[in-house]
Amino acid sequence: MSSPSDSPGTALPGSPLRVGLIGYGLAGSVFHAPMIAATEGLVLDTVSTSSPDRQAQARAEHPQVRTVGTPDEVLARAAELDLIVLASPNKTHVPLATAALEAGLPVVVDKPLAGTAAEAEQLAALAKDRGLLLSVFQNRRWDNDFLTLRKLVEEGALGEVWRFESRFERWRPKPKGGWRESGDPAEIGGLLYDLGSHVADQALTLFGPAVSVYAESDVRRPGAEADDDTFIAITHASGVRSHLWVSATTAQLGPRFRVLGSEAGYVKYGLDPQEAALREGRRPGAADAEWGVEPESAWGRIGAGESPQTGGGEPVPTLPGDYPAYYAAVAEALRTGGEPPVTALEAAAALRVLEAAKLSAAEGRSVRIEAAR
Numbered sequence: 001m002s003s004p005s006d007s008p009g010t011a012l013p014g015s016p017l018r019v020g021l022i023g024y025g026l027a028g029s030v031f032h033a034p035m036i037a038a039t040e041g042l043v044l045d046t047v048s049t050s051s052p053d054r055q056a057q058a059r060a061e062h063p064q065v066r067t068v069g070t071p072d073e074v075l076a077r078a079a080e081l082d083l084i085v086l087a088s089p090n091k092t093h094v095p096l097a098t099a100a101l102e103a104g105l106p107v108v109v110d111k112p113l114a115g116t117a118a119e120a121e122q123l124a125a126l127a128k129d130r131g132l133l134l135s136v137f138q139n140r141r142w143d144n145d146f147l148t149l150r151k152l153v154e155e156g157a158l159g160e161v162w163r164f165e166s167r168f169e170r171w172r173p174k175p176k177g178g179w180r181e182s183g184d185p186a187e188i189g190g191l192l193y194d195l196g197s198h199v200a201d202q203a204l205t206l207f208g209p210a211v212s213v214y215a216e217s218d219v220r221r222p223g224a225e226a227d228d229d230t231f232i233a234i235t236h237a238s239g240v241r242s243h244l245w246v247s248a249t250t251a252q253l254g255p256r257f258r259v260l261g262s263e264a265g266y267v268k269y270g271l272d273p274q275e276a277a278l279r280e281g282r283r284p285g286a287a288d289a290e291w292g293v294e295p296e297s298a299w300g301r302i303g304a305g306e307s308p309q310t311g312g313g314e315p316v317p318t319l320p321g322d323y324p325a326y327y328a329a330v331a332e333a334l335r336t337g338g339e340p341p342v343t344a345l346e347a348a349a350a351l352r353v354l355e356a357a358k359l360s361a362a363e364g365r366s367v368r369i370e371a372a373r
Helices: 026-038 052-061 071-075 090-102 117-130 144-155 195-207 274-279 324-336 344-363
Strands: 017-022 042-048 066-068 083-086 107-110 134-137 161-169 210-218 229-236 241-247 257-261 265-268 300-303 314-316
Touching: 017 026, 017 071, 017 324, 026 042, 026 052, 026 083, 026 107, 026 274, 026 324, 042 071, 042 324, 052 066, 071 090, 083 090, 090 107, 090 117, 117 134, 117 344, 134 324, 134 344, 144 195, 144 257, 144 265, 144 300, 161 195, 195 229, 195 241, 195 344, 210 344, 229 344
Parallel strands: 017 042, 017 083, 042 066, 083 107, 107 134, 161 241
Antiparallel strands: 161 257, 210 229, 229 241, 257 265, 265 300, 300 314
16 A cells, blocks of 8 residues: 555645545534544645535635635645545545545445445455545544443353344434435435444444345335335344344334343343434534543443343443544544554445345345355
């Protein structure tokens, strides 16, 4: 992989890497821009959005930033940039990532990287051929509960893990509209590719490759076009079974995680606090020593033979969530030429699961997944 001095930006040693951000909706303004701005060694240089209001918002929130109206205007400045971040609609990810890589720029893409595993693998091959970083923003790997669970699994605190249950559920009985809820396949909308990208990635990160997938997917809400209530069952090559739920129609929310092993189980309710903090305008850094920390009342519990709802098990201190770690690792990879924190091939593996889930739900059968070549 090339170092920044080999790419168009040619940042001087010790100087910040200049980032062009395409898209300033929810993903761009709430997640990417604040994380980039908070990362030592990165500077948010240019933001692209066609909305004059969002351009004004970007300049107000990041006074040093330049704003432009189109992605082409960002790519035209490739010689002045060191990294492109795509926080644009899903259908633009492949063409814009391709254009950025062909312009000689490393790329971070919000999930999902593409609509198919084959497209993701083609992007990975292009990045490898050009010697450029290509990474996918899977921020949920740095959720507080996931970091805690990963530590428990690695320490063997649960014994041999048999079943992993993961829920990303919401109660949104009325559709919001927009491309995320569009039924047009070209938009790559629906919860399967939105929240499903997170839960599938977490399952594969914890328990390894999938060998088969079964799924049930429904459109529940009046006026909805895309899936809003989906269940995915993964059988991993390791023998672990993952049961994953993503839903906008859950009137009573279940545990975020329930993980069952030969020695103990771990149950955790509630969501990582970082997204809520970002939406409220809080920013990570030295001024916020409590970033990613949740109260003891929200800790999960580990035990056997009793329900955590009736006091069974012991509380497990939740590790602080750490979204800033993603861009810190990206900056390190750009400086050293090392591997990014989430690779395109890892994204392709998750997309194979989502494609299999889509086929399974449509045909009512389990779908085998062939090992990646």
